[in-house]
Amino acid sequence: MNAVVFDMDGVMFDTERLAIKAWDWIGEQMGIGKVGYMVFKTMGRTTEESVKIFKNDFGDKFVNDDFQRYYSIFLEKYYKENGIPVKKGLYELLEYLENNGFKIAVASSNSRDVVLQHLRDTGVEKYFDKIICGDMVSKSKPEPDIYLTACKELAESPSDCYAIEDSKTGLQSAYAAGCKVIMVPDLYEAESEIEKLLFKRFDNLLIFKEYLEQLQK
Amino acid sequence: MNAVVFDMDGVMFDTERLAIKAWDWIGEQMGIGKVGYMVFKTMGRTTEESVKIFKNDFGDKFVNDDFQRYYSIFLEKYYKENGIPVKKGLYELLEYLENNGFKIAVASSNSRDVVLQHLRDTGVEKYFDKIICGDMVSKSKPEPDIYLTACKELAESPSDCYAIEDSKTGLQSAYAAGCKVIMVPDLYEAESEIEKLLFKRFDNLLIFKEYLEQLQK
Numbered sequence: 397m398n399a400v401v402f403d404m405d406g407v408m409f410d411t412e413r414l415a416i417k418a419w420d421w422i423g424e425q426m427g428i429g430k431v432g433y434m435v436f437k438t439m440g441r442t443t444e445e446s447v448k449i450f451k452n453d454f455g456d457k458f459v460n461d462d463f464q465r466y467y468s469i470f471l472e473k474y475y476k477e478n479g480i481p482v483k484k485g486l487y488e489l490l491e492y493l494e495n496n497g498f499k500i501a502v503a504s505s506n507s508r509d510v511v512l513q514h515l516r517d518t519g520v521e522k523y524f525d526k527i528i529c530g531d532m533v534s535k536s537k538p539e540p541d542i543y544l545t546a547c548k549e550l551a552e553s554p555s556d557c558y559a560i561e562d563s564k565t566g567l568q569s570a571y572a573a574g575c576k577v578i579m580v581p582d583l584y585e586a587e588s589e590i591e592k593l594l595f596k597r598f599d600n601l602l603i604f605k606e607y608l609e610q611l612q613k
Numbered sequence: 614m615n616a617v618v619f620d621m622d623g624v625m626f627d628t629e630r631l632a633i634k635a636w637d638w639i640g641e642q643m644g645i646g647k648v649g650y651m652v653f654k655t656m657g658r659t660t661e662e663s664v665k666i667f668k669n670d671f672g673d674k675f676v677n678d679d680f681q682r683y684y685s686i687f688l689e690k691y692y693k694e695n696g697i698p699v700k701k702g703l704y705e706l707l708e709y710l711e712n713n714g715f716k717i718a719v720a721s722s723n724s725r726d727v728v729l730q731h732l733r734d735t736g737v738e739k740y741f742d743k744i745i746c747g748d749m750v751s752k753s754k755p756e757p758d759i760y761l762t763a764c765k766e767l768a769e770s771p772s773d774c775y776a777i778e779d780s781k782t783g784l785q786s787a788y789a790a791g792c793k794v795i796m797v798p799d800l801y802e803a804e805s806e807i808e809k810l811l812f813k814r815f816d817n818l819l820i821f822k823e824y825l826e827q828l829q830k
């Protein structure tokens with residue numbers, strides 16, 4: 397293997413769990429009650445699809461502009477007070493990959509601004525050879541486009557790249573691109589038909605690093 | 614159509630959303646923090662599978678006996694203070710079905726004790742011709758067994774029965790049995806491959822009743 401492509405939210409940073417807290421708070425601000433449970437319904441969907449689901453459930457009470465504004469307020473305050481929550485083993489894994497000649501990329505559906513900000517704030521930007529975001533491809537996960545672009549930018553065949561993912565659509569996208577799919581679970585636990593797509597499953601990034609070390613021996 | 618088979622949790626009663634609150638509280642009692650988000654990982658799984666997922670995430674800190682004990686304590690107290698939360702349109706739909714000669718059954722994976730208790734506490738037991746629970750079949754949802762049993766007990770062909778479901782495994786089970794699958798969403802929103810299994814989708818039970826009224830005109 398020559399390269400590792402990371403999904404960001406839920407893989408590098410513990411941001412998915414934070415979304416539940418944020419949505420609970422936002423719902424109360426908007427007068428529709430705690431709506432953290434709505435992550436259930438919108439997980440792995442595009443923003444457009446998610447907005448449709450919210451409108452379907454809450455009608456005119458759901459105003460997307462307000463929702464997004466409150467979301468920014470919540471996250472800005474949270475990050476300022478607590479920093480970006482980094483997943484166990486991220487620093488160790490990145491250091492190991494760099495020292496062992498792996499190319500490293502991120503393939504995130506999040507916006508370029510947010511991705512760059514998170515990488516900078518946590519001091520990991522220097523490790524990444526390529527940063528691929530949703531705005532660089534026309535078809536979002538579960539389509540393979542974002543992983544195909546990442547591999548192309550790294551000048552590697554997908555079959556020589558590990559892709560680390562936590563979400564269903566992400567796992568499907570990486571598999572469809574032909575990458576070796578590594579699942580590190582966050583909020584989603586793969587059902588049996590998705591488990592079939594996995595090359596390996598590790599409880600956290602540190603265990604993936606230990607696996608790579610074993611391979612080298 | 615001659616009959617309607619109801620799933621219980623999330624369809625008749627708003628118990629799935631309550632589980633998130635309960636699990637948050639239980640996690641704090643057990644010293645592992647709010648774990649309502651774990652419903653993500655265990656949704657549609659059997660108890661055995663769910664316990665495995667908890668043990669994987671929390672190790673020895675997760676003691677299932679304590680978890681179940683706290684769960685009973687939470688629900689008993691909640692139901693005593695608030696009653697069972699009934700989903701919009703349940704009473705109206707049941708009354709309509711009875712007045713129009715439909716046979717009515719429940720097909721729930723929950724235990725018989727809990728199902729009977731909920732039906733009694735909400736005063737809807739009288740509407741049900743048959744009550745099918747998880748203990749009556751060897752294979753749980755998404756296998757078709759529970760819906761096949763329900764139809765057999767009602768002496769109806771599955772193709773003459775509506776099945777009302779909210780969860781992925783429930784929708785798959787009802788479809789596999791050959792029922793006309795009606796989705797009334799709760800916490801889960803069907804992705805495109807599951808949408809294909811649906812006969813109809815209604816936002817709540819009241820709208821399903823209105824649909825049936827229109828058919829009769």
